[in-house]
Amino acid sequence: MxxxxxxxxxxGLSDWLLQRVSACIMTLYVLFIVGYLxxxxxxxxxxxxxxxGSLPMRMFSLMTVLSLAAHSWIGMxxxxxxxxxxxxxxxxxxxxxxxxxxxxxxxxxLYTIWAIDILWGI
Amino acid sequence: xxxxxxxxxxLGTIKLPxxxxxxxxxxxxxxxNFFAVAIFLWILDTSLASEQGFAEINTLFDNFxxxxxxxxxxxxxxxxxxxxxxxLVMDAGYGETFESGRLTATIAAVVAAVLIGLxxxxxxxx
Numbered sequence: 001m002x003x004x005x006x007x008x009x010x011x012g013l014s015d016w017l018l019q020r021v022s023a024c025i026m027t028l029y030v031l032f033i034v035g036y037l038x039x040x041x042x043x044x045x046x047x048x049x050x051x052x053g054s055l056p057m058r059m060f061s062l063m064t065v066l067s068l069a070a071h072s073w074i075g076m077x078x079x080x081x082x083x084x085x086x087x088x089x090x091x092x093x094x095x096x097x098x099x100x101x102x103x104x105x106x107x108x109x110l111y112t113i114w115a116i117d118i119l120w121g122i
Numbered sequence: 123x124x125x126x127x128x129x130x131x132x133l134g135t136i137k138l139p140x141x142x143x144x145x146x147x148x149x150x151x152x153x154x155n156f157f158a159v160a161i162f163l164w165i166l167d168t169s170l171a172s173e174q175g176f177a178e179i180n181t182l183f184d185n186f187x188x189x190x191x192x193x194x195x196x197x198x199x200x201x202x203x204x205x206x207x208x209x210l211v212m213d214a215g216y217g218e219t220f221e222s223g224r225l226t227a228t229i230a231a232v233v234a235a236v237l238i239g240l241x242x243x244x245x246x247x248x
Binding site: 023027048078104107118122 | 152153156163176203206244
């Protein structure tokens with residue numbers, strides 16, 4: 001069955017590495033945000049805006065969003081190609097899977113654009 | 123292909139080890155995270171848009187229903203991160219045998235449960 005055409009890197013090894021690099025970036029981001037919120041319990045709007053408006057933070061956020069796009073593409077591809085299969089749901093599986101994957105890609109792109117819009121609109 | 127060939131792996135009739143449950147939940151939490159991103163982005167957008175939006179999000183966090191949703195989203199994220207870290211440990215060559223795999227799965231499940239409890243405390247109490 002040809003499933004690699006819809007994978008992100010068209011290669012298992014490339015996807016494998018990208019999944020791990022993106023995971024590390026996102027984990028650092030989550031830990032940073034959680035740490036920041038815990039250290040600033042009475043957070044004010046001005047500080048929150050100043051944090052996200054700064055260039056280093058914008059770059060960190062953008063890296064996280066791009067990581068998210070790659071990570072969810074690869075992860076959802078794994079889920080779809082494992083469960084939306086001819087064996088499990090019948091002969092229309094490939095069409096259904098392509099539909100789901102295109103929706104997933106569209107949502108991922110929308111997330112990315114939305115995030116860029118938020119970050120550069122501050 | 124012979125459609126009547128015997129199927130040996132009927133997962134519904136097999137007693138699965140903890141590693142399987144931990145792995146299935148890793149996938150489920152990943153899919154949940156994919157949808158939770160919309161909520162996180164909406165919170166980020168609103169809280170950064172204006173002083174009023176920031177106040178709106180603050181008020182929202184006092185609402186029990188909203189707190190439950192945030193707790194669910196953060197729990198899925200925490201679980202996924204813990205299980206992902208377990209994968210990175212295995213990638214480094216540790217915990218790759220049946221026995222150690224079961225052990226790290228149990229440890230990771232306990233760590234995830236504790237984190238989910240702490241997040242609940244952070245949201246509902248603190």
